[in-house]
Amino acid sequence: LPDSHRLPMTYDQLKGNCVSWSALKGLIYPYYKGEITWQITDRYSLDPEYMKYKTMFFRNYLYFGILPFLISLFSVMGILKNRLVNFLYVVIVFSFLCAANADFYSALRNVIPGFKLLQNSRFVELYSYCVPFLVGIGLMNLFGLFPKITSKQKIVFTTIIILITSIDLIHFSSFY
Numbered sequence: 001l002p003d004s005h006r007l008p009m010t011y012d013q014l015k016g017n018c019v020s021w022s023a024l025k026g027l028i029y030p031y032y033k034g035e036i037t038w039q040i041t042d043r044y045s046l047d048p049e050y051m052k053y054k055t056m057f058f059r060n061y062l063y064f065g066i067l068p069f070l071i072s073l074f075s076v077m078g079i080l081k082n083r084l085v086n087f088l089y090v091v092i093v094f095s096f097l098c099a100a101n102a103d104f105y106s107a108l109r110n111v112i113p114g115f116k117l118l119q120n121s122r123f124v125e126l127y128s129y130c131v132p133f134l135v136g137i138g139l140m141n142l143f144g145l146f147p148k149i150t151s152k153q154k155i156v157f158t159t160i161i162i163l164i165t166s167i168d169l170i171h172f173s174s175f176y
Contacts, residue, residue: 009119009120011102011106014102014105014106014120015102017102017119017120017121018099018100018101018102018120018121019099019100019121019124020100064127064128064131064169065165065168065169066168067161067164067165067168068131068132068135068165069131071135071138071139071142071161072131072134072135072137072138073138074137074138074139074141074142075088075134075135075137075138075141076138077138077141078137078141082137084133084137085134085137088130088133088134089130089134091126091130092126092127092130094123094126095123095124095125095126095127095130096123096124096127098120098123099120099121099122099123099124102120105120105123139158139161
């Protein structure tokens, strides 16, 4: 199939498939401005560049929740002690470079076997795999700052975080 994730992509296709750096700001700040109009008549009556902008906006806009992002920042406290934290941050930087920089990715795909068959925009998934681990480590570091918190209070605090994050993600995804 054309543009299949199983076919090697040309450099121009890689460049067009890159996640824009502005789309990465959605990892921190969500798009809560409401739904962009998407009427069937828009597809035929509007400028093709505008249609490309609309489809690329939704395809490349990323958001995994502001609260998990903030809690994952507490994992930086263990960056000198915990090698797993270092590894996860290196994987995040690597995934952003592969997803957003066609030159970096095309250099890698010529060196590393198997990379020619991968789409560079899919490397953002590595971020989504790393964040839950960083949130867990950050949460443990946050609890370490308050040693007098009981286990029951930790459970309540964690439940509140999960509820807030769920509501946030449901509210964000309802615009799609």
